[in-house]
Amino acid sequence: MAKKESKDNFFQNVYEVVQLIPPGRVTSYGAIASYLGAKGSARMVGWALIASHPLTKIPAHRVVNRVGMLTGSQHFDAPNAMQERLEQEGVRVENDKVVDFDRLFWDPAKELL
DNA sequence: AGGGTGACCTAAA
DNA sequence: TTTTAGGCCACCC
Numbered sequence: 001m002a003k004k005e006s007k008d009n010f011f012q013n014v015y016e017v018v019q020l021i022p023p024g025r026v027t028s029y030g031a032i033a034s035y036l037g038a039k040g041s042a043r044m045v046g047w048a049l050i051a052s053h054p055l056t057k058i059p060a061h062r063v064v065n066r067v068g069m070l071t072g073s074q075h076f077d078a079p080n081a082m083q084e085r086l087e088q089e090g091v092r093v094e095n096d097k098v099v100d101f102d103r104l105f106w107d108p109a110k111e112l113l
Numbered sequence: 114a115g116g117g118t119g120a121c122c123t124a125a126a
Numbered sequence: 127t128t129t130t131a132g133g134c135c136a137c138c139c
Contacts, residue, residue, distance in 0.1 A: 010135095028121085029120070029121055030121065030122055030123090033121080033134095039122080040122075040123085040133060040134045040135090041122095041133090041135055042122050043119060043120085043122085043134065043135070043136080044134080044136065045121075046119070047135085047136060047137075048120095048136095049120060050119095050120065051136095051137095053120095060120080064120085065120075065121065065122090066122065070120090071120050071121085072120030073120085074120080075120055076120095082120095
C-alpha cells in the first residue's frame with residue numbers, strides 16, 4: 001500500500017549515492033539527479049542535502065554544482081567548512097571553486113554503473 | 114488554495 | 127561567445 005514513497009525514495013536515493021562518493025572526489029547535483037531519473041529536477045537534490053545535513057552523516061561537501069563551485073558552503077555549519085573539508089580530503093579549492101573539477105568529477109552513472 | 118523561493122541545469126536568442 | 131529565460135519539484139508563508 002505505498003501511499004507516497006516516491007519523494008521519500010528520491011531523498012533516500014540521494015543519500016545513498018552521496019555516501020557512495022569516494023574520498024577526494026566530487027560530483028554535481030545534475031549527475032545525481034540524472035542517475036535517479038530526475039534530470040530536470042536537480043534542485044530537489046539540493047533540498048535533499050539540506051534535509052540530510054543535520055540528520056545523516058552525508059559528505060555534502062563532496063557535492064557541488066556544475067561548475068564545481070561550492071554553492072552550498074553557505075548552508076554548512078560554517079561558511080568555510082565545505083572548502084576546509086574538501087582540502088582535507090585532498091581536493092584543491094580556490095575561491096570556492098574546485099580545482100581540476102573535471103578530473104575529480106565522480107559520475108555515479110559511470111563509476112557505479 | 115495560491116504564490117514565491119531555492120545547495121540547479123538546459124536550451125534558445 | 128555571453129546573456130536571458132524556462133523548467134523542475136519540494137518547502138514555507
